[in-house]
Amino acid sequence: MNKIVPLRIIEIKAIAFDEDSERSSLGVFLNNEKLKKISVFTGSSMKNNKSIIEKLTALWALNESGLGGFLHVFNSPFTGLIVGGVSILLISLIAYYAKNKWQAILKALVIVLIIKMAVSPYSPFGAYVAVSFQAVLGAILFSNFSWKGATIMVLGMVTFLESALQKLLILTIVYGTNLWEAIDIYGAWVQKKLDFVSETSTTSVLVTTYLLVYGICGILAGIFIKNTIKIISNKKETDFYLHLETDKLDKKTKKVAFKTKVIWVWLGTVAVMVLAFSIFGGPLLGWQKAIYIVLRSFLILMLWYLVIGPFLLKVVQKYLRKKESKYQEDIANAMDLFPYFRQIIAFTWKDTKHLKGYTRFQYFMANSISNCIHFKVPSE
Numbered sequence: 001m002n003k004i005v006p007l008r009i010i011e012i013k014a015i016a017f018d019e020d021s022e023r024s025s026l027g028v029f030l031n032n033e034k035l036k037k038i039s040v041f042t043g044s045s046m047k048n049n050k051s052i053i054e055k056l057t058a059l060w061a062l063n064e065s066g067l068g069g070f071l072h073v074f075n076s077p078f079t080g081l082i083v084g085g086v087s088i089l090l091i092s093l094i095a096y097y098a099k100n101k102w103q104a105i106l107k108a109l110v111i112v113l114i115i116k117m118a119v120s121p122y123s124p125f126g127a128y129v130a131v132s133f134q135a136v137l138g139a140i141l142f143s144n145f146s147w148k149g150a151t152i153m154v155l156g157m158v159t160f161l162e163s164a165l166q167k168l169l170i171l172t173i174v175y176g177t178n179l180w181e182a183i184d185i186y187g188a189w190v191q192k193k194l195d196f197v198s199e200t201s202t203t204s205v206l207v208t209t210y211l212l213v214y215g216i217c218g219i220l221a222g223i224f225i226k227n228t229i230k231i232i233s234n235k236k237e238t239d240f241y242l243h244l245e246t247d248k249l250d251k252k253t254k255k256v257a258f259k260t261k262v263i264w265v266w267l268g269t270v271a272v273m274v275l276a277f278s279i280f281g282g283p284l285l286g287w288q289k290a291i292y293i294v295l296r297s298f299l300i301l302m303l304w305y306l307v308i309g310p311f312l313l314k315v316v317q318k319y320l321r322k323k324e325s326k327y328q329e330d331i332a333n334a335m336d337l338f339p340y341f342r343q344i345i346a347f348t349w350k351d352t353k354h355l356k357g358y359t360r361f362q363y364f365m366a367n368s369i370s371n372c373i374h375f376k377v378p379s380e
Contacts, residue, residue, distance in 0.1 A: 055373045087131065157215050183206065187201070
């Protein structure tokens with residue numbers, strides 16, 4: 001026997017089905033609208049981050065090529081420490097803004113090295129090694145660990161120690177163990193004068209202290225960088241405009257030639273060692289060692305700067321020239337920003353004059369970078 005369903009019930013079910021369908025359709029429509037908004041927001045954010053990374057790369061290249069920037073403001077004798085610290089800060093910021101940290105840092109590294117090669121063609125091979133070491137170590141660390149932990153401190157400490165060890169290695173290669181013997185002779189003479197005897201050699205004390213200072217400086221630089229990133233990330237992202245003086249855009253910073261510095265350092269080191277052996281090492285043996293040191297160090301320096309150095313530099317430059325065409329637009333854009341960034345940094349230094357000491361230094365660095373990455377050319 002067939003069950004008769006009242007017509008009214010069928011109508012109610014039909015109406016309910018239609019309402020559910022409408023709700024379902026409305027839900028799909030709203031979800032689609034949300035997805036569109038999220039997609040537009042994500043695309044805008046990615047585009048903004050790409051622009052920020054490009055400007056950070058330009059700042060890094062400006063810092064490494066020695067055409068002014070932060071060093072021009074400070075005019076500090078601690079060039080290596082400041083350049084290294086600023087480079088670590090910029091590498092850390094690239095990692096902070098990049099989705100693919102490894103790819104972004106290595107791309108920035110290639111662009112920085114190409115610009116360095118173009119504007120400072122006589123930079124020593126060691127300078128390329130130091131920059132590459134910082135970038136590769138940074139890429140490895142930031143690809144595996146968060147910047148919020150001790151990652152930046154580790155990066156700072158290891159890169160600073162690498163710089164210190166590189167200098168000690170070069171000194172040992174050029175001057176041999178005679179350099180450390182000369183230092184020990186001076187140390188023994190000072191101890192004798194002070195009536196103080198120690199079994200620990202002067203060389204061991206100096207080298208340990210030197211490495212310890214660099215290591216601590218690296219950790220402190222890491223803490224400073226971490227705090228600076230927090231200041232930059234908490235700042236409101238607004239476009240920065242500055243009326244630039246066009247007559248200063250092509251101004252170049254005067255630099256002392258690297259080879260001139262090397263000659264002066266060599267003469268000073270040789271003089272110190274010759275005095276040590278000739279005065280404290282006995283009349284005959286002292287002068288023999290002194291002549292040996294002069295000839296040895298001179299020949300090694302000539303071999304390095306005339307044969308080995310240029311050869312290694314050509315290998316690096318050959319590799320970079322192959323990459324140049326690939327990043328031609330990025331390189332041109334970065335170099336076009338140099339004169340603007342120099343003036344922004346000078347402006348920010350004056351703008352933070354109401355602050356004092358460490359606070360001024362930190363906010364100067366944070367505000368300079370923030371102003372540079374949000375800078376818009378008036379025509380944009």
